[in-house]
Amino acid sequence: MKVLVAVKRVIDYNVKIRVKADNTGVETANVKMSMNPFDEIAVEEAIRMKEKGQATEIIAFSAGPAQCQETIRTALAMGADRGVLVQTDAELQPLAVAKLMKAVVDKEQPGLVIVGKQAIDDDSNQTGQMLAALLGWSQGTFANKLHVADGTAEVKREVDGGLENIKIKLPAVITTDLRLNEPRYASLPNIMKAKKKPIEVLAPDALGVDIAPRLKVLKVEEPPKRKSGIKVKTVAELVDKLKNEAGVI
Amino acid sequence: MAVLVVAAHDGKTVRSNVANAVTAASQMGSEVHVLVAGSNAGEAAKSAAAIQGVAKVLDAEDAAYANWLAEDVAPLVVKLAPNYSHVVMAADSVGKNIAPRVAALLDVAQVSEAIKVEAPDTFVRPIYAGNAMATVQTADKIKIVTIRPTNFKAAATGGSAPIEQIGGTGAGGLASYVGAELSKSERPELTSAKIVVSGGRGLASGENFKMLEALADKLGAGLGASRAAVDAGYVPNDYQVGQTGKVVAPDLYIAIGISGAIQHLAGMKDSKTIVAINKDEEAPIFQVADYGIVGDLFQIVPELTAAVEKK
């Protein structure tokens, strides 16, 4: 079966972001961009399925500006076979991304779609669940372990109280959690090979998808700053402060 | 129009964060209804009816709802949604799983993890691990909103709303529940604890977390951890505090052997008082700590445990 993985281009998780002075968003010019870390986990899981003979082909999907090709190339260097970029400079919200992915799923007919549980920029945690809904498929969210066999997937999920096991019918959408696997680094020969792998570029219009944002961003601001505290020398001093100054114990 | 809060529960009581969701919902519309979907969830429905500010509880009984599979619960919410201006869920692992599925089926957007209701159609939500706050406005007719419980006061109990029995929508057959491996703990639940003791990679082993347990037990505290401590297998996944784990805002948060990466700060920086214990005086955690103490945790923690009075 084919496996489709989503790879979103986001500001690297190590970057300390800055809110734009005009409060319209976050500064993205000259900032290091990377693949969303949860999507690296998605790509890795698909590659392991291919290595086990469960996946025949891995397609890396991204939606966004032309530079998303770099993100797709990273997935190809890790081991994905080809890429699909839905190219647009417009703002994309999760529902629109899910609709674009659905259009590509309808065309490619994968048996499994793996996406990240959350993109670390917008922190929505929506796209995978929305895609599953639009396709009428089952969803294995926050996956800690995935086992695919005989038209079903057993998914161990990270939930509030610990772990939960479910069994879902394929085709399905999986969203990755942090402990699903440890993504590999691309080797130099594989980075070279990836340059020759094909990336198909599509326009949202050609897929017949309306991507107009549903949420209007009125403003983006800095969070309130905590006032800086003090260092204490001894445990006795700490206990005294907690009791008599903060009043919390 | 009324607002529908979809409650997670264990069959006996609704989760404590439902009371926070009711407070948020009452800021969005004129009347708050709570949906309790389950199999034999009558007791849980009663606990929802006791939350002040709830005008009506809908108790939907169906074997298909026993384990909260999104594939089966979402169609019920979709069926009820047209009667409401908003559907609200707490942004916990149940809400995060179900709400987006409901939104997509209704062809509407979702506002994730709202921390403030500016107006019935306008919400503030953190983005980039809480390093920016976005104010977003939705034009959708039915608004799907998950709320961050720590930012809304829990509604009091003492209410007595009527409970209406409604039918279920059956099982779709897409998914089935196999079982759970839940962490057993007598300690207060992390997200509602008044005090949280959290450990990081500095603890160096799962065995050493016993030291934190002793401190937590003396303080009546919940126990948390950094991602690094969870990844290393010191503690289970549900201990993780942070951008991609749980968000806590207790009166007192004690970070022990945690460096203070932005992803960790995202989950605890709204705590009232923060204490940091770390041997590296340059550790970023000290930038958000009200009280920092530089030194070896293996020395400081037992000393602290001995010095505090048992609660």
Ligand SMILES: Cc1cc2nc3c(=O)[nH]c(=O)nc-3n(C[C@H](O)[C@H](O)[C@H](O)COP(=O)(O)OP(=O)(O)OC[C@H]3O[C@@H](n4cnc5c(N)ncnc54)[C@H](O)[C@@H]3O)c2cc1C
């Ligand atoms: C204040 C603010 C400013 C914004 N500014 C911009 C902007 O300047 N430019 C802009 O383009 N958007 C902007 N957005 C939109 C935002 O980035 C979108 O909501 C986002 O593209 C959708 O992803 P998410 O983070 O919400 O999804 P989530 O649901 O958190 O993502 C989960 C997973 O879905 C998949 N996924 C999501 N999006 C994509 C994608 N595009 N390609 C491939 N896979 C994907 C990934 O696997 C990801 O791990 C802004 C939003 C806000 C609130």
Ligand SMILES: Cc1cc2nc3c(=O)[nH]c(=O)nc-3n(C[C@H](O)[C@H](O)[C@H](O)COP(=O)(O)OP(=O)(O)OC[C@H]3O[C@@H](n4cnc5c(N)ncnc54)[C@H](O)[C@@H]3O)c2cc1C
């Ligand atoms: C996509 C993504 C999501 C993430 N989500 C989260 C999240 O939700 N939550 C989270 O916590 N992290 C998250 N992280 C990880 C985060 O970036 C950090 O790696 C992590 O928080 C570090 O954990 P730590 O502070 O325990 O470990 P370290 O950074 O290794 O810090 C250990 C600290 O212990 C101190 N120490 C060591 N020994 C002693 C001693 N004997 N006495 C006193 N102090 C000592 C050290 O000085 C150091 O400061 C995420 C990362 C990514 C990429």
